[in-house]
Amino acid sequence: MxxxxxxxxxxxxxxxxxxxxxxxxxxxxxxxxxxxxxxxxxxxxxxxxxxxxxxxxxxxxxxxxxxxxxxxxxxxxxxxxxxxxxxxLTRMLASGDRWTGRDWRDSVIAEVHIGTFTTEGTFAAAAGRLANLVALGINTVEVMPIAQFAGAHGWGYDGVLHYAPHPSYGTPDDFVNFIKVAHDLGLSVILDVVYNHFGPEGAYLGEICPAFFDANRATPWGPAIDFTRAPVREFFIQNAIMWIRDYGVDGLRLDAVHQLQDPSTPEFLAELAKRLRALDLPRPLHLIAEDERNLSHHRDAGLTDAQWNDDYHHSLHCLLTGEAEGYYAPFSVDPIGDLAIALTDGHVAQGQSRQDDPHDGPPRGAPSAHLPPDAFVNANQTHDQIGNRALGERLIALAGPEAMRVAHALLLTAPFVPMLFQGEEVGARTPFPFFCDFQGDLADIVRKGRLAEFSSFTGFGGDLPDPLDPATFASARPYNTLPEDADDWRNLTARLLAWRCTQVLPLLHSGQTGASSHVIGSKALAVTWSFGAGKLHSVVQLGQAVPPDLWPIDGAGLQLGAPTNDFAFCTWVTQPKFH
CATH class of the missing domain: 2.60.40.10 (Immunoglobulins)
Structure with missing residues (x-):
């Protein structure tokens, strides 16, 4: 081994x-x-x-x-x-891939789900669509989990055979070829992996190896895994090595690492990261965590490169929609203030007490302003934040295209690592509802569970797409029904990413030295990020006009709209003055 x-x-x-x-x-x-x-x-x-x-x-x-x-x-x-x-019995195809990867700071990510990224829902078909992303300036794809799960289609977070690509998507060799096509186009590939639980059907490990699990703990999705045992650790570490070494992925997005609880020294995540970083690879390795604790120690220690920053999403979402239930509650109190913090410090919850925080236990988080911008993956929409809604609506359906163009511009030109959800680059309005393909009693449990989950929410009328209906799965394909303004969105995405490449990346590579923000009103703010090579400024208007003197007088930089518009955006760069 x-x-x-x-x-x-x-x-x-x-x-x-x-x-x-x-x-x-x-x-x-x-x-x-x-x-x-x-x-x-x-x-x-x-x-x-x-x-x-x-x-x-x-x-x-x-x-x-x-x-x-x-x-x-x-x-x-x-x-x-x-x-x-x-x-x-399976031998891997030798790809002959000579890809040398890219610097993480340069990443612009598109999150994709193989089953809905194309009508065919296969690795081969998905490979054929990648050039469309590259043409706009996207340089990384993050593939939602592909480990085999029960049924023909699903989100992928119910995987039970972690080493086997889901057969509806294709064979192992098909995934190798997908990665090779991506690399030939200049795209990095991040794979989403789920090491915190197994799905509810076909997880035979619980029957043949009870010692794999911690009898004293459970996760929200099933039995907790006992990471104190060496064979358990090896199951997942060897799995990660397989995806990186044998298939050629550039990195992993680790799902819900707050559930990877392990009192050992070193903890499982530390050993995983150490073993992966010890691999002799011709390319950089990127490890991204989803961790609702908002802690910084894994990034400080170089174990992970970045973390999904849900605080950024929640602040923006509350600002644009006014929603205030569930995990949105603490971000609905002062969304513009929270957005300002997210744009300067990364995380909003940093250990301070926050009103209406639904998380159990003490205040979550730790100071994060010392981390570089590339330690945060920011997104306006993700599979989670769309699909965990009752109807699976995208943010553009809730806030409107005018607001979303400004939010799009802010996301793609801010110094953090931006991530788009498939179709977002063309202004897609198609939903991404929850779907699966279970049978019998388990199917009924899923249906009833979804109804119970949303029944307490204000405004929920009981209408819910049946997650077991194949039509629900089919409705999630964003490119089958493009909006009338899709070309306008393509042009906007390309324009924003061209600006990012020529103006923002040189600043990122010179090192950030500070950041400051100014809340102008309940729907507008200005922010400045300082770097060794200059300063990046942005003025964001998400429902409120600002005084014109806050915009650059000479009209420099990149602009959407005008300062007199309620929805407008401007960003520009100033060089340092040396005396």
Whole structure:
């Protein structure tokens, strides 16, 4: 195994003809490999791992039998069919990829869902659409989870076979080719991975290996994982190494790392990051976290490069919509003030007490103003913030295109790493509702759960897209029904990203030295970021005109609208004066 680690999981090719099989199940008595109609006993080691070496050929179907229970390989690289069926012995395609990557500070991200990014919903079809993103100045794609889940379609956060690409999207070789096409176009690829839980159907690890889970803790999505055990850590670390080394992805977005609770020293995330950064790669490695705790220590220590900054989204969302329920409550009190903090400090919640904060426990967060702008991934919309709404509406449907053009300009020209959700670059109005493909009782549980989740919200009339209806899945394809102003949005996106490339990136590479903001009113603000090579200024009007003297007198920079408009934006750069 990688880095001299023992093999705890999966089927690994040793030669053209020999394969090593392993599964960790310390509480089991006997285990077998079922291959080619034969059931062959495995040897149990002192560490609780069953192992066996056999002659076999790539493409052959196999299963494990643990104490008489027949299951797919929990670390299968590919399934013959569903999450319940046989696994397939799989060799990876050598891509010959010579991509050397890019500096993280230069990133402009598009979040994409393979199943809805195109009508076909495959890696091959998605690869064919990537050039459209590149033409606008987008240089990174963040792919929502592709680990195999139950059913034909879903968001991907219910994966149960973490090593196997979802078969509806294509084969492992198809994903290798997707990454190669992206790299040939100059696109980096970030893969979203879920290491905090397993989905509700097809997660056989809970049955064959109860020791994998922490019996004293649960996550909002299922049993908690016991990261104190070395074989458990290796399951996920080897998975991460596989995506980076074997497939060629440029980095990982780690879902809900606040649920990766581990009292060990080093903690799981620290070991994961250390092992990944020790890989001999020809390109930079990028690790991005989703962490609702708003802590900075992982970025301070260089374990992660950046964190999704939901505080930025929540501030902007409340400012544009007036919504004030659930996690929006604390950001609805002073949204323009919170947006000003987000634009200077990154996080808004930094350990201070905030009114109506729905999070349990003490105030969340830690000071973040010392972090560089590229430590934050900012977004006006994400799959979460759209899809976790009852109807899956995009922000443009709630706030209108005039406001969203200004928000778009602010996002793409501010010094933080910007991220767009698929279709946002062309002003898409299509929803992104929650969808899945479960059957029977589980399907009914999902339907009832979604209704219960939204029943307490003001204004919810009980209308909810059926997440199990294939039409709900089909409705989420943003490019099938483009808005009339799609070309205007394309031109705007390209214009903003060209400005970012020529004006903002040189500042970012000179190092930030400070930031300040000025709230002009309830819907407008001005902000200045200082760098070694100059200053970046922006004036943002999201429903309120500002005094004209706040704009540059000579009309320099990039402008949308005029200072007399309620919705307008201006950004410009000034060079330092040396005496």
């Amino acid at each position: 990688s880095n001299g680690q023992p093999q705890f999981w999966g089927a690994t090719p040793l030669s053209d003809t020999d394969w090593s099989f392993a599964v960790w199940s310390p509480d089991a008595t006997v285990a077998h490999v079922i291959l080619d109609g034969r059931q062959m006993p495995m040897d149990k080691a002192a560490d609780g791992t069953f192992r066996l070496t056999l002659r076999a050929a790539a493409g052959m179907a196999y299963r494990f039998s643990i104490d008489g229970q027949t299951v797919p390989d929990p670390a299968a690289r590919q399934q013959q069919e569903t999450v319940h069926g046989p696994s397939l």
